[in-house]
Amino acid sequence: MRHDTLIERVHEIERVAEKYHLLETRILGVLNFRDFFQVLHEQIGDIFGVPHVWFSLIRDEEAAAPLQRAALSSKLRRYLNLVEPESFGKLIRRTDKPLLENENLAPYLMLLPESERFSFKSLAMVPVSINGTLVGSLNLADPSPRRFHPGYNAVHLERLAVKVSLFLSNVTAHENLQYLAYHDPLTELHNRRAMEQTLEREFSRAQRYNSQLSLAFIDLDLFKQVNDTYGHDCGDALLKYIAEGMTEMSRQSDMVTRLAGDEFVLLLPETGKAQATILLQRMSDLFAEQPMSWNGEEIAVRLSFGVASALEDTVDSAAGLMKLADERVYQKKRARRGDG
Template structure:
């Protein structure tokens, strides 16, 4: 049985000394970047610690998880293509809690890997002993292999529908998953269709959650699955419901809609249960991967996109607007006297102010606009196909909303203002992203130095203070 071990990739062992001391006694391997191909195999399940400042050209492609390590936190935001087995970032000097948090995540993923490995071995043993089940076991092996080849949820459900048709008359497949006891994250997977069909699936799956958890469902997320069937209401009597368990707890169910409520034999049901267990593990891994991606792209305090995601989006929008010849607008917003708020009322109140401003800004923009926390008390709003005049009007609306809002701190109500720099340009083929940001930053600088609580455009000589 393999065990969890550690692989360090970097120019100097010294960089990993503190990490190495904190980790438990397990197998270890050390590589310099020039001697690491990413194709290495080990007798243990590897947890990679890779120095970003001397990162190899090839990241690990096989089993295991990757943690990027650097003394320079800025490098984390500049990394564009994360490997599929990416687990997290670790900045130096190392913080014990951060390291242990990542290590515990790795242990959970390793446990999942061992579960899958054990299941595969059991399947192989049964195939040798029970020849008559050869076809069914081949089916299990195929569905396990295919479902674990991807982390895209829709593809996993498509694979499930295709493979389960080998043993059942399957029309459609849905599912619902909830692994937090407080039901804070419920994911429903529903085949696309008309309103009646969608509502009947949604109603059924939420009833399933209530049946297993004995709790009312208040919030949930819908995920759409491609459907080849007619737009008809769900026939509940034709559903085979398979619960999925992890650590002896039910965390979700697969709902399989058959042609006419099939009666399953014991062997068929065991195969179906095992197949759905494999699919559930693949779905669970895919959901965790999406959660990691979400955390990597979003600011933990405000829930807005972070600087890393904004920089990527800005480059893409620049290219798109270069082709279309349309104006790309940008607002750069800074909270006035934010340090004074922190010093007077404390950092918890400062955090509350940032979260409420983020909410106000997000509610003020279009769905096509992108709002991000740029850093500290600065926010940035990317406005596709927006000339400067319209961008200025939006900035004015946001400034007024914030100025008229109350930010409560106990019995006190705080008034907060912001300064906003506005710009818009029609990018040329080689216009750099930095030019748009620099123009907005210059306008913001003028607003801050002309009295604050202002909106200033990059094209005007003087900032105009807006009427209350």
């Protein structure tokens, strides 16, 4: 090898190393999906001179879970899309090597983000994994068929796959921790911490503007008997059944919370006590009419609830509103036991 050729190769290695260092510097501090995909899109495009850069994530895989819990914003749709596992598997079979294609590109059009449609003549699919599991691909496309051809030296792309996998793993872990800080892991409803913060804010707003705000405290009857008779798996399924049903029957502005055990709270802004009571009675009746199926048996669902309003004379704080609703639940339960 000629001396000047060797020197040029050394310089090329240094330039590539500098590019990766720049990428790491700009992305390691990003800890949320929204900024991560935008920065990755911009930095890889600029640093490596690729006109089209985006992400494909396999639906239901670990990295896609935080995205599927919330609707993808129009901005995020520019940088990524979700792909079904079977469809993705047909495109990339070797998960340890980038795929390079510049001829039969039609099958890869399904990877394009919904809000982005552009033409390209060559494509590199760089597999991305988290903890050894394939979760998607980083896609780079170019209008030139010579950019990513099957004979292209993919060493740099393999290195990029490792870097991006580490970045994505970091962001996913942070997003999941943030989610669990404010959500119940079983039902995926908001937890007590999230509810109390929202309740304080909504109560202050209701007082300031003299507006309606109601809170319902909900208790699942006979839950212990369900666990004792059918097992805790059935009990968990019942809690999820209740959570899904209440969410479906609530408005987007309402807040459904699993407080603890078999206790739930429904926070209803701009809703008076009478209107809230009608809603809760409708929920209770619907659950009673639609028992949960479990291993060929029907599990009866019966709720007790208490409703309180921020405009009641005895309520002077957010905690007082919740306490009054809680007291009314147990008044109902005691009365029911007395009737029995």
